[in-house]
Every structure is written in C-alpha cells, then in structure tokens.
Amino acid sequence: MGMQADLLIDRQRLKRHLTIWRAGAVLAVVVLLGVLFASASTPAGHVARVSISGFIGDDPKLNAALDRLRRDASVKAVLVAIDSPGGSVGGGEALFAALSAIRERKPVVALMGGTAASAAYMAALPAERIFAREMSITGSIGVLLQSVDGSELLGRLGIRGEALVSGPLKDQPSPFHPLSTEARAVLQGVISDLHDQFVRKVATARRMPEEVVRPLADGRVFSGRQALGLGLVDAIGGEREARAWLAAEKGVPEAMPVQPVETRGRLERLLQASATTVVKSVVSEWLGVDGFRLLWQP
Numbered sequence: 001m002g003m004q005a006d007l008l009i010d011r012q013r014l015k016r017h018l019t020i021w022r023a024g025a026v027l028a029v030v031v032l033l034g035v036l037f038a039s040a041s042t043p044a045g046h047v048a049r050v051s052i053s054g055f056i057g058d059d060p061k062l063n064a065a066l067d068r069l070r071r072d073a074s075v076k077a078v079l080v081a082i083d084s085p086g087g088s089v090g091g092g093e094a095l096f097a098a099l100s101a102i103r104e105r106k107p108v109v110a111l112m113g114g115t116a117a118s119a120a121y122m123a124a125l126p127a128e129r130i131f132a133r134e135m136s137i138t139g140s141i142g143v144l145l146q147s148v149d150g151s152e153l154l155g156r157l158g159i160r161g162e163a164l165v166s167g168p169l170k171d172q173p174s175p176f177h178p179l180s181t182e183a184r185a186v187l188q189g190v191i192s193d194l195h196d197q198f199v200r201k202v203a204t205a206r207r208m209p210e211e212v213v214r215p216l217a218d219g220r221v222f223s224g225r226q227a228l229g230l231g232l233v234d235a236i237g238g239e240r241e242a243r244a245w246l247a248a249e250k251g252v253p254e255a256m257p258v259q260p261v262e263t264r265g266r267l268e269r270l271l272q273a274s275a276t277t278v279v280k281s282v283v284s285e286w287l288g289v290d291g292f293r294l295l296w297q298p
Helices: 002-036 060-071 089-103 119-124 151-156 181-205 210-216 224-230 239-250 266-295
Strands: 046-056 075-087 108-117 129-132 137-139 221-223 258-260
Touching: 046 060, 046 089, 046 119, 046 239, 060 089, 075 089, 075 119, 075 239, 089 108, 089 119, 089 181, 108 119, 108 239, 119 137, 129 224, 129 239, 137 224, 181 210, 221 224
Parallel strands: 046 075, 046 258, 075 108, 108 129, 108 137
Antiparallel strands: 137 221
C-alpha cells in the first residue's frame, strides 16, 4: 500500500514537471517567433487608433509612439480614443503638441468615451473632428492647484516643521504653515497664466472668439450633447461615424484596416502574453479545470 502511494506521488510530481517543461517550451517558441518577426512592419495603408485613458501625464513612450505615427507613411489617419478625467497641464500640453504635429501630415479624429475632461479635452483639441457620445462628460476647462495646511493638527501633536529656504516663497505651499498673502498672489498669477493658455488653445482650435470661450472655461463640465450645442465638439457619434466622416471628407476608405497603437515593444508584449500562458498552464495543472476557470474568468 505504501509503495502504491509512493508511485502515485511520483507520477503526480512527474506530471507537474512535464507541464512546466511544456509551458517553458511554448514560451521559448513564442519568444523565438517574436525575435524572427520583430522587424515586421504594420499593414500598408491603415488607420491608427491611439487610446488615451486614466491619468494624463507626460508619457515618453506615448509621445515616441505618436512621433512614429507622424513619420509613418502607411498611416493614413489617426483615431484618438479618449476616456480620461484629465491629468497634469504638462501631460495635456505634450499630447496637444504631438497630435497637432500629426495633423499637419494626416487627418486626426478624436473619439470621446465616457469622460474626456480637463487635460483630456485639451488632448482632443488638435483633431479636425471631435466626436462625443451624448452622455460623454467633457469640458472642465480650467487649472487646479491644491495644497494641504496641516499646521494646526501638527501643532496639537507637538510637531513643528522647519525649513531653510533661499527666499520667502521657496517653501510655498507647505503642509507646515498656511499660505502667505504674497505666496497666494504669486501662485494665483501662475494659475491664471496657465488658464489663459488653455483658453487660447480652445479658442484657436475651435475657431471661437476668446470672449465666447472664457465664460465656458470656469471649470464646469458638460454632457456631450451640451458640448455640441456650445461648439466644443463637432458631432455625436463614435468610431463608425468617424470612419464615415474620414471616407467622405478625407478619402480614407471605411474598409481600410484599423491598427491599434501599442506603446510597449513587440518583444515586451510577447513576453507578457507568454508569461500569462505559462501561469495559466501551471495554475490549471495544480488547481484543475474548475480552479482554472475560476481564476481566469474574465
């Protein structure tokens, strides 16, 4: 009986080892194929789709990908799918500049998803045509700087902050003390300047007088339907309507394939996909089919 149990354990151990070796072989083959075809180009004559989501920061990989689109002659148009509540002013400015450069060479169309506000709306401005859903949340044209004054709470805890500064404004704002009157005025001046730049971008891109844009640029958000009525977007719709517009106005056939833009390299994507395959194989072997389905249910 003891020998049978030992044999059963040995068989299970061998089976697990074979599973891991098979998964490793699959990984090796996928990586080899990735290396062999790493230089393969994207299909000739296609529409590129760039997805912008989450917090918008200054993303070097995304900026590099946009620059490649600008120089790629096989890219006939660019769809910018946006679903983001905004981000940093620097991130929005970087996207604005990169997409404006692309538009000088080929059509750019923006597609607003659930949200495209603040820096995300700035990113949509270079597009020749902005499509929004009726219930998209957009606008929020403004600039925000927040700080925390914890001096009263820290004082109750017996904590006092000290700072050696080269000038009275160097440590403003600070959580260790309230803003001084001078610092508040200086920071408000910076915010006002950034806001003016944003307003001018909207006025220029949307071909609207600044005096019309400025009342809309108080930070409020709009639905897609409201934005259409105010001239902040061009049409209600999504990718289908965008492709129809590109075909009618820019001669880009609706049948032309769409190629999603990846900011990760080909080998990086293959390694991630292969690692996922290996993990699935090992989990499936150890937990069984039901456990596999449970862990990897979409």
